[in-house]
Amino acid sequence: MNSVPIEDIVKAFDLEIIYMSDGPKIGIITSDINRPGLQFTGFFDYFASERVQVVGKTEMTYLDGLDPQIRFERLCQFFEYDIPCLIVSRGMEVPDYLVEAAKKYHRPVFRSQLATTNLVSKLTSYLSSALAPRITRHGVLVDVYGVGVFLMGESGIGKSETALELIKRGHRLVADDAVEIKKVADNRLVGEAPELIRHFMEIRGIGIIDIKAMYGVGAVINNKPLDLVIQMEVWDDNKEYDRLGLDEEYIEILGVKLPKIVLPVRPGRNLAIIVEVAARNFRLKNMGYHAARELDNRLNALIWKNKETNREGETSSYSQDS
Numbered sequence: 001m002n003s004v005p006i007e008d009i010v011k012a013f014d015l016e017i018i019y020m021s022d023g024p025k026i027g028i029i030t031s032d033i034n035r036p037g038l039q040f041t042g043f044f045d046y047f048a049s050e051r052v053q054v055v056g057k058t059e060m061t062y063l064d065g066l067d068p069q070i071r072f073e074r075l076c077q078f079f080e081y082d083i084p085c086l087i088v089s090r091g092m093e094v095p096d097y098l099v100e101a102a103k104k105y106h107r108p109v110f111r112s113q114l115a116t117t118n119l120v121s122k123l124t125s126y127l128s129s130a131l132a133p134r135i136t137r138h139g140v141l142v143d144v145y146g147v148g149v150f151l152m153g154e155s156g157i158g159k160s161e162t163a164l165e166l167i168k169r170g171h172r173l174v175a176d177d178a179v180e181i182k183k184v185a186d187n188r189l190v191g192e193a194p195e196l197i198r199h200f201m202e203i204r205g206i207g208i209i210d211i212k213a214m215y216g217v218g219a220v221i222n223n224k225p226l227d228l229v230i231q232m233e234v235w236d237d238n239k240e241y242d243r244l245g246l247d248e249e250y251i252e253i254l255g256v257k258l259p260k261i262v263l264p265v266r267p268g269r270n271l272a273i274i275v276e277v278a279a280r281n282f283r284l285k286n287m288g289y290h291a292a293r294e295l296d297n298r299l300n301a302l303i304w305k306n307k308e309t310n311r312e313g314e315t316s317s318y319s320q321d322s
Contacts, residue, residue, distance in 0.1 A: 002131045002133075003027030004027060005028075009052070009123075010110065013126075014112075016111040016112075019102050019109045021106035021107075026084050026108065027084070028085075028127060028131075029050060029131070030050055031124050031127035031130075031131055032124070033120045033124055034053050034054070035055070035056060035059060036078060036086075040062055040066075040075075040078065044077065044078075047081060050082075050083075052083075053086040054086075054087050054116060055086060055087070056090065057116065060088070063075075068097070072100075075097065075098060075102075076101050076104065079104065079107045080105055083107055084108075085107065085109070086107060087109075087112055088111045089116040090115060129190075133182065134180060134254075135182075135253070135254055136180050136181070137152070139151055139177075139179050140162075140176050140179070141173075141174035141226070142173055142174060143171060143173075143174060143221050143224050144166060144276060144279040147228055148174070148227045148228070149229075149275060149278070150179065150228070150229045152231050153231060153232035153233060157234065159232060160203055162271040162272055163201070164203065165271070169272060169276070172218070172219055172221045173211050174192065174220075176193070176197070176200065177202060179191045180194055181226065181253060182254075183256060186256075187256055188225060188256070189254060189256050190226070191224060191225075191226050193222075199213075226253070227282065228282050229261070230260075230275060231251075231261070233262065234264070234265055236264070244295075244296075245281075245292040246293065249261070
């Protein structure tokens with residue numbers, strides 16, 4: 001099971017450490033956040049103790065108004081659960097009675113300057129991304145007209161060269177050679193480059209080049225949702241390739257289906273322009289216009305019209321003969 005070290009949360013949100021035990025490393029396993037107002041009232045049924053606990057002004061005001069003895073008992077009952085940490089928002093003063101109960105059970109306590117709702121929203125977004133299922137695939141990811149195009153194919157097929165030509169034409173590189181893909185929603189995948197090779201590209205015969213340094217910051221982007229997969233393969237004269245585009249192909253990555261195009265490669269084909277056309281055509285389809293189906297409808301209409309004309313001609317000839 002994926003988990004996020006609590007130290008990463010502290011660093012990412014610049015949290016002030018109020019209390020941190022020297023015990024075993026703590027990992028957060030869910031992106032959901034809990035505000036323990038009900039638990040402070042004594043209701044612990046269905047308590048989501050595996051979540052990060054966030055205390056806002058409402059919860060703190062309630063605690064301040066409780067009888068000290070009851071308050072300490074409730075807090076001890078609360079911290080007895082194996083919670084990953086408790087974060088006090090709004091930069092509020094953390095009372096000694098809360099720290100004392102946390103120390104008794106070795107539960108980390110932090111403070112954030114963010115407003116409670118803002119903190120909850122940002123924590124949820126950060127943890128959803130960090131805990132998302134992920135996989136690394138060989139290929140090149142580029143942003144073409146706002147479409148995340150994932151180029152796949154065997155080594156040496158020309159993926160990087162195609163991406164380089166696209167960059168020269170004003171499009172943006174996300175990742176070359178290795179693409180880290182994570183599932184951020186049920187039907188949404190986001191790709192990015194591993195930190196070590198981000199913005200670098202390998203061109204056979206030249207070596208490693210830095211796209212950001214060579215073409216500027218406008219030529220790169222850190223991450224991009226995957227929208228379209230283009231499978232590049234060597235042209236096979238014995239294989240029948242789709243010439244109309246009526247049949248839709250898909251590929252499944254991390255349980256998400258993505259439209260797939262098989263692009264045969266041979267000398268003389270301008271692959272960058274073909275990828276641009278594929279991206280534009282993808283956007284048209286999403287807007288409801290399908291060129292192949294439009295042509296098919298026109299052909300069917302013409303065939304139907306010819307049949308009607310022939311039928312009328314046969315009827316007229318029959319009438320004259322009679």
